[in-house]
């Protein structure tokens with residue numbers, strides 16, 4: 001079975017060979033492991049690192065000292081064989097004693113000459129890396145550079161010394177090695193040694209600095225010597241380009257996979273195209289073939305980065321830490337809870353007497369209808385008390401349900417709701433409103449630990465349940481919320497609670513709101529946080545959208561944003577926003593390829609009914625599209641309406657909003673429209689609400705938050721440093737503006753003049769007026785109004801308002817009509 005499953009088209013090695021390989025691999029690892037395992041010991045690495053750092057400093061000091069004390073110490077060292085160490089030590093002038101004198105004598109005089117100064121940096125870099133796990137320069141590049149410099153400089157100084165007739169006063173510059181090399185070279189090449197020196201230097205520059213062409217005579221293009229720097233500048237300018245979108249990238253700490261290369265160029269001497277560790281250098285060599293085909297400007301880089309992205313990202317995260325989206329507003333402070341009011345009368349005020357009275361009345365009513373009960377239990381909630389009863393065996397539940405009105409009558413209370421049976425319990429619940437209800441303050445729900453520590457993506461403390469527990473929902477999982485409620489029942493307060501909850505939990509970099517407020521005044525308070533939390537259309541002044549036309553544009557723009565986001569998520573191989581952002585934070589996605597940290601977008605529409613009346617399908621279609629598709633890419637909708645009728649909450653909208661919240665509505669039909677169940681008509685108002693999430697319906701008391709409290713929170717946020725502007729949504733080119741200008745007035749409707757007279761007579765530019773008076777269908781009336789606009793009789797579309805009539809009297813109209821007739825030859 002297993003064999004079949006793994007069959008593939010790839011070449012299969014014979015079993016024997018595989019076995020052999022396995023065995024030899026095993027043997028290798030078995031051999032190596034115990035011997036080298038101490039190298040992995042972090043304590044060993046730390047200690048070794050310190051040894052290397054100190055040694056490098058020691059070497060450097062001794063070399064430096066040699067320049068001044070070398071000559072004096074030479075005799076001491078030569079006499080070492082005869083003198084005692086103590087004596088020699090006393091006579092040594094080297095700053096780091098006899099040992100310094102010996103070492104510097106060996107390195108400089110005997111071996112490498114002045115070029116020995118290249119050795120301490122290599123040791124220092126290696127030590128620093130082991131101790132601090134950070135690289136200040138590429139070890140491999142520095143080593144290659146140093147070895148070449150040592151050999152080259154030794155030979156050069158050695159040859160100069162040789163030419164200046166033997167070991168001169170400056171003979172130590174080339175060292176013993178340099179002198180001997182020069183001897184050999186002189187015997188082979190003669191004075192041609194200078195040419196050899198120049199040639200080797202050129203070859204080294206070409207390979208080391210990755211020079212591919214000399215274009216010194218084309219001043220506009222990049223010059224070879226600066227290849228690495230130019231690349232760096234490019235990266236810099238790219239960075240600035242990106243900054244326009246997400247300015248956070250300007251931060252010094254903010255380094256990406258590409259930038260690593262520029263980071264790795266610490267000083268002009270060690271300019272290197274890339275590499276952090278020796279393993280990457282190997283890769284560069286292996287991949288040198290395909291690199292030939294890549295464009296000049298980014299030769300080896302691209303290929304290496306494709307193969308190594310993950311590895312480099314890991315290294316980057318190790319070195320720089322994960323990407324922090326909050327960095328640009330790192331000083332941002334969340335609003336304190338103290339800004340919210342604490343209500344004194346917060347405690348439940350249901351007396352024992354009230355409880356007993358209600359219990360007796362319920363029992364009496366049920367007994368009157370011959371329904372016996374085994375037990376009754378009360379749970380006191382903030383707004384209602386739940387009486388749970390266990391009826392005698394054999395009692396039909398529907399009988400109790402039918403008694404709703406009778407129980408309400410006997411308790412002389414409104415808003416009795418019977419839940420039969422309570423889901424998950426074998427009981428029947430009767431909710432009776434409390435005489436004195438508890439004021440649930442927003443402060444009391446936001447301050448609980450469960451909310452403060454909640455790890456939900458978009459946590460909202462929606463209200464208190466009947467058992468006084470704070471009900472926290474995750475909007476990201478809902479994934480959209482439809483809110484309904486008759487006027488004055490607490491919808492606006494509810495929306496403010498939703499917004500405040502999110503403001504208290506999410507940093508401005510991770511969340512943006514699109515606020516649609518056709519009522520024009522409800523949400524204006526949030527304009528203060530525009531540069532922190534709001535998103536808007538480019539070229540629009542107000543971030544809070546009040547105009548119907550703009551709503552249509554914004555919704556369509558959100559659809560474009562949704563499509564864009566899907567594209568980049570696909571590109572990143574992420575299935576949802578959370579996954580994508582996790583990858584981005586781990587620096588696995590390159591901003592230069594269009595990746596950026598994506599904040600959640602919450603679209604809040606305060607009054608859908610108004611929009612549906614004025615723009616109908618134009619808003620319904622994008623809302624339905626967003627509701628259907630936007631959940632994965634972090635766009636969530638909260639749509640509220642006063643009128644939960646079927647022409648507002650259409651089937652399409654309803655089908656895509658599984659989570660629905662209903663404040664009190666006026667009729668059972670409305671309740672059914674919004675919740676697919678009755679009950680919302682029996683609520684008691686003032687934030688009493690039902691939350692339906694699929695099958696379950698929970699009764700909640702919405703917390704109360706007053707406008708001054710929201711004002712204070714917005715003031716607090718608004719007074720802090722924000723982004724340069726609101727979050728920009730993609731541009732949407734609406735086709736509505738072109739509507740009138742596309743109209744061909746030579747093909748005017750037969751009723752054009754009648755319609756024009758009608759409009760001017762009534763001074764009211766409305767399509768429905770034409771529809772009614774001329775008994776036309778909507779489409780023809782719409783075409784007529786477009787023609788009237790093109791003729792300059794009525795103004796442009798203004799959302800819910802009627803169009804302005806530009807011709808004020810019939811005389812002017814007659815003139816205009818006759819000129820039209822003349823112009824178009826009719």
Ligand SMILES: Nc1ncnc2c1ncn2[C@@H]1O[C@H](COP(=O)(O)OP(=O)(O)OP(=O)(O)O)[C@@H](O)[C@H]1O
Nearest residue numbers: 486487488489490491492493642686687702703704
């Ligand atoms: N959660 C609540 N707790 C206590 N009182 C509340 C609560 N919510 C609302 N109220 C009371 O109800 C009043 C009306 O609330 P709100 O303005 O939210 O109604 P609305 O449904 O938005 O009305 P409209 O649709 O006309 O704007 C508030 O001024 C407040 O006194």
